[in-house]
Amino acid sequence: MAQPFRYVVQSGRLVGQAWTPPPLRPGQVLVEVRGIGVNRADLLQVKGLYPPPAGYDDVPGLEFSGRVVDAARTNRWRTGDRVMGLVAAGAYASHVVVDERHLWAVPSLLRDTEAAAVPEALTTAYLNLVWRGKLRPSEWVLVHSAAGGIGSTAVQLIRLLGGRSVGMVGSDHKAQVVQKLGAHHVFNRKEDRRQLQKRLGTLVPNGMSLILDTVGPGWEAFHAAVSAPGGRWLLIGLLGRLSESETFPWGRFLQKELVMKASRLRNKPPEFKASLMAEIADTVLPAYSEGWMRPVVDSVLPLDQWTTAFEKLKKGDVIGKIVLQP
Ligand SMILES: NC(=O)c1ccc[n+]([C@@H]2O[C@H](COP(=O)([O-])OP(=O)(O)OC[C@H]3O[C@@H](n4cnc5c(N)ncnc54)[C@H](OP(=O)(O)O)[C@@H]3O)[C@@H](O)[C@H]2O)c1
Known part of the structure; x- marks a missing residue:
């Protein structure tokens, strides 16, 4: 094996270093990395604003694709298997040590660089839309950052599950992409907020059952206004500036009996991630094998x-995901 290496955070930047992967514990797998999905969490980690969970070295990278190179401590995988998976840190490297349950087989239609873009977005979209949001067929979902990594997956997943989505994007070009991915309607978030609310009210008079909220501050009144009664508001990111925060719409929140749930994937216990990934492997990965999702x-x-x-x-100049290759 060529000398393994990884990129370690040092004084606000990344430094490549030779590295010896630790001996595998039972249930762990060593993977040679072929692709790494880039996430905003990586930027924050390098700046020192989002340290890895306890027990992890300061190496960014939450998702990867690659080949199994040591399967001595697992019965699930064999050397040479093409895999993609999740780690709580450490994917900016030539190799990762990963829990055997946090891997999926790469669907044959996908290249390594495509597979690296799947795990974080798909698990986050599924966790929020299905486990937390309880999305039912024909329900409407407002998807912020719809052309981003999570959004581009969420729009396809909603279509697969029989729901209907309204995408929010920041440019006309992104709007076209999101429409092609299966969104019923796409709006430019930079347009006048009242006009957006009016148009959305006309197109979806009963309101949005779910909001996949990547922005938070600045949109709270809009969300309370466009939600259906009993709507579920799923907060996963805070891209909006806290300084733009509106007064929280308490009256409307109560009137519509809305439910807000916030979630973070990274810090979930290994068992939680394992059961989430097992369910997605059964219910959604076949859609990647058959080309319904990409x-x-x-x-x-x-x-x-x-x-x-x-x-x-x-x-914000990205459609979908950026993938790095070690
Ligand atoms: N909670 C979790 O478990 C979890 C997991 C993964 C990611 N996240 C978070 O979810 C969010 C989306 O992730 P992603 O990977 O899809 O991100 P991404 O691919 O980088 O997409 C982000 C997009 O958000 C849009 N946006 C809307 N309002 C913005 C604002 N005020 N400032 C900057 N961009 C704005 C921009 O697109 P337009 O210009 O087209 O609107 C931007 O391209 C991030 O905050 C990320 O940290 C949360």
């Missing part, structure tokens, strides 16, 4: 160009 990959860059990837993501 990851949207914006660009593929070498791992040492991580700064270019981070800049692009920060600018």
Whole structure:
């Protein structure tokens, strides 16, 4: 095996270092990484604002694709298997040590670089829409950042599950992409908020049953207004600035008996992630094998160009995911 390496956070940047993977414990697998999905959490981790959970070294990277190179401590996988999976940190590396239950087999239609874009977005979208949001067929979902990593997956998943989505994007070009992914309607978030609310009210008079909220501050009144009675408001990100926060619409919240649930995937216990991934393997991965769902990959860059990837993501200049290759 070529000398393993990984990218460690040091004083606000990443430094490549030779590395010896630790001996595997029972149920662990060693994977040679072929692709790494880039997430906003990685940018925050490098800045020191989102440290890895206890027990992990300060190496970013939540998702990867690759080949199993050591399966001595697992009965689930064999050397050479093509896999994609989740780690709580550490994917910016040539190799990862991963819980055998946090891997999926890569559907044969997907290249390694596409597979690396799947795990974080799919588990987050499924956790929120299905487990927390209890999405039912024909319900309407408002999807913020609909052309982003999570949004582009959520729109396809909603269609697969028989729901209907309204995407929010920041440009006309992104709107076209999201429409093609299966959104019923797409709005430009930069348009006048009252006009948006009016148009949405006309198109979906009963309101949105679910809101997949990546923005938080600044949109609370809009969300309370466009929600259906009993709507579920799923907070997963805070892209909006806290300074833009409106007064929280308490009256409407109560009147409509809304439910707000917030969730973070990264810090969930291994058992939680294992059962989430097992359910998705049964219910959604076949859609990737049959071509009903596909990851949207914006660009593929070498791992040492991580700064270019981070800049692009920060600018919001990304459709789908950026993937790095070690
Ligand atoms: N809770 C969890 O478990 C979990 C897991 C993964 C990710 N997340 C979070 O979910 C959010 C979306 O993740 P992602 O991977 O889909 O991100 P992404 O691919 O980087 O997409 C983000 C997009 O959000 C849009 N946006 C809307 N309002 C914005 C604002 N005020 N500032 C900047 N961008 C804004 C931009 O697109 P437009 O210009 O087209 O609107 C931007 O391209 C992030 O906050 C991420 O940290 C949460």
